[in-house]
Amino acid sequence: MRALLRxxxxxxxxxxxxxxxxxxxxxxxxxxxxxxxxxxxxxPRLDGFGLxxxxxxxxxxxxxxxxxxxxxxxxxxxxxxRSAGATGWIVKPFDAEKLSAAVRRVAH
Amino acid sequence: xxxxxxxxxxxxxxxxxxxxxGQAQVSADPNRVLTTILGSCIATCLYDPRMRVGGxxxxxxxxxxxxxxxxxDENYGVYLMEVLVNxxxxxGARKSRMRAHLYGGANLHSGMSRIGTANAGFARQFLxxxxxxxxxxxxxxxxxxxxxxxxxxxxARCRAVEDNFIPNQKPMPRPQKAAGDVELF
Numbered sequence: 001m002r003a004l005l006r007x008x009x010x011x012x013x014x015x016x017x018x019x020x021x022x023x024x025x026x027x028x029x030x031x032x033x034x035x036x037x038x039x040x041x042x043x044p045r046l047d048g049f050g051l052x053x054x055x056x057x058x059x060x061x062x063x064x065x066x067x068x069x070x071x072x073x074x075x076x077x078x079x080x081x082r083s084a085g086a087t088g089w090i091v092k093p094f095d096a097e098k099l100s101a102a103v104r105r106v107a108h
Numbered sequence: 109x110x111x112x113x114x115x116x117x118x119x120x121x122x123x124x125x126x127x128x129x130g131q132a133q134v135s136a137d138p139n140r141v142l143t144t145i146l147g148s149c150i151a152t153c154l155y156d157p158r159m160r161v162g163g164x165x166x167x168x169x170x171x172x173x174x175x176x177x178x179x180x181d182e183n184y185g186v187y188l189m190e191v192l193v194n195x196x197x198x199x200g201a202r203k204s205r206m207r208a209h210l211y212g213g214a215n216l217h218s219g220m221s222r223i224g225t226a227n228a229g230f231a232r233q234f235l236x237x238x239x240x241x242x243x244x245x246x247x248x249x250x251x252x253x254x255x256x257x258x259x260x261x262x263x264a265r266c267r268a269v270e271d272n273f274i275p276n277q278k279p280m281p282r283p284q285k286a287a288g289d290v291e292l293f
Contacts, residue, residue, distance in 0.1 A: 001186050004171065042194050044203070067290075071187075071194045078291075088292040092190070093181040102290040 001092075005038075005069070008096035014103065022046025026054055029061055035107040037061065041070045041077060049084050056085035065106035069094060127151065127166045130182035134163030134195035138260040145269060146212030146253045148224035150185060150231050153209040153255070154192060154240070155262030156201035162259030163199075165192040169223070170230030185227065189234050206240045209264045211255045213247040216271060224248065 006016045017032070019025035023045040029037070037055065041048035048068055055061045065087040072078075073091050081089060087106050090099065127133050127144045135142070142164040144151050155162040171186040181187060196206060213228030228247040235242055244264065246253065251268045258264075 001190055004186060042197050071191045072198075082293045086293060088290055090290050093184075093187045098290055102292070106292065 005094070005099075008094070009100065009103070012096070012100040014100070020044075022048065022051040022054075025051055029055070030059075033060065034064065036103050037064055037066045038069050038103070039066060041068060041072050041081070049080055052081065052084040052086050067102060067106065069099070127164045129166050129168055130188070132163060132165035132188050132192040132195055133259075134161065134192070134199055135259045136161040136199055138258075140259055142257045142259055144255050146255065147214055147216050147271070148212070148227060150210065150212040150227045150247070151255050151257075152189060152192060152231055152235075153211070153257045153259075153262075153264050154196050154201075154206050155209075155259065156196060156199075156205045157207070157262060158202075158205055159200045160260045161196060161199040161201050162257065162262055163192050163195050164255070164257050164259070165189065167227070170227050185230050185234065189231070193238065203238060203240065207243045207262065208235050208240050209257070210235070210242055210245040210247055211253055211264070211266050214249050214251055214253065216250060216252065218250075 002018050006018060009016050017028065017034070019028050021043045025039070026046065039048040039051050048070070052066055055064065055066065066085065067088045067090060068081045068086050069090045069092060071092045078089050088102060090102065122139050122141050123137070124141045124143055125133060127142050129149060133142055136159065144164065144166045149166055149168050151164055151166045153162060153164045165188040167185040167188040168183045169185065171184050193203065210228065210231055213224040215222045215224045225248060232242065246266045252271050254267050254269045256265045
């Protein structure tokens with residue numbers, strides 16, 4: 001799925017960096033700038049909620065747009081992501097054009 | 109009227125649910141039986157023995173050739189595998205405890221592309237990447253299969269069936285309520 005996501009976004013002109021899980025993402029983001037963070041919820045070591053909370057807690061990505069892209073569709077999890085500081089919520093399966101439009105919208 | 113042979117009838121205490129193409133179902137109900145009929149499609153059955161929960165998916169194709177032009181939807185294993193794993197996690201399962209059964213992937217028509225082989229290869233690779241061991245597998249060949257899986261027990265039964273049992277295997281139209289919609293907070 002990550003490979004498909006990369007392909008869909010690079011075809012739309014975005015430069016994409018990917019991490020295996022929340023901890024790897026945090027480590028990479030400590031030394032790099034991005035315009036948008038896209039995260040899943042179910043990830044090993046540090047899930048999407050934890051990643052959002054850690055990014056919002058301070059540092060260079062405190063105000064960065066964060067989109068959640070997930071198969072989860074429950075209102076409870078969506079509310080939790082919103083409470084943690086997510087910018088938007090996208091339920092898979094993803095539509096490449098809608099996803100790209102959302103990234104452009106929150107990144108400008 | 110469809111006659112169900114006696115050897116595949118469900119006892120009165122069991123509830124049988126059909127996992128249709130494009131679906132994934134997870135259950136911890138000890139009386140539940142998940143069932144499906146496969147041609148070139150694949151059904152993946154996952155089971156967590158500690159939580160006694162299991163699930164099955166049923167996908168038509170492995171992954172789109174061009175994700176930039178195609179919606180990654182319910183027809184594709186790359187989506188339905190993730191749905192199944194996440195459904196298991198939502199029921200308290202751990203990926204490190206999950207065990208897999210893999211069924212289907214037949215090449216029913218000799219003159220056509222070997223979609224079944226590609227589907228089975230994708231599923232095996234996906235499970236390997238996720239570190240989920242395959243404890244039983246019956247894939248390939250030229251015959252349709254019927255799979256019955258008791259998700260709370262991790263028990264599966266796979267039998268060859270006549271090709272005319274297979275439902276029409278075509279990509280499903282997307283539902284009106286399209287997933288992939290974006291909600292900005």
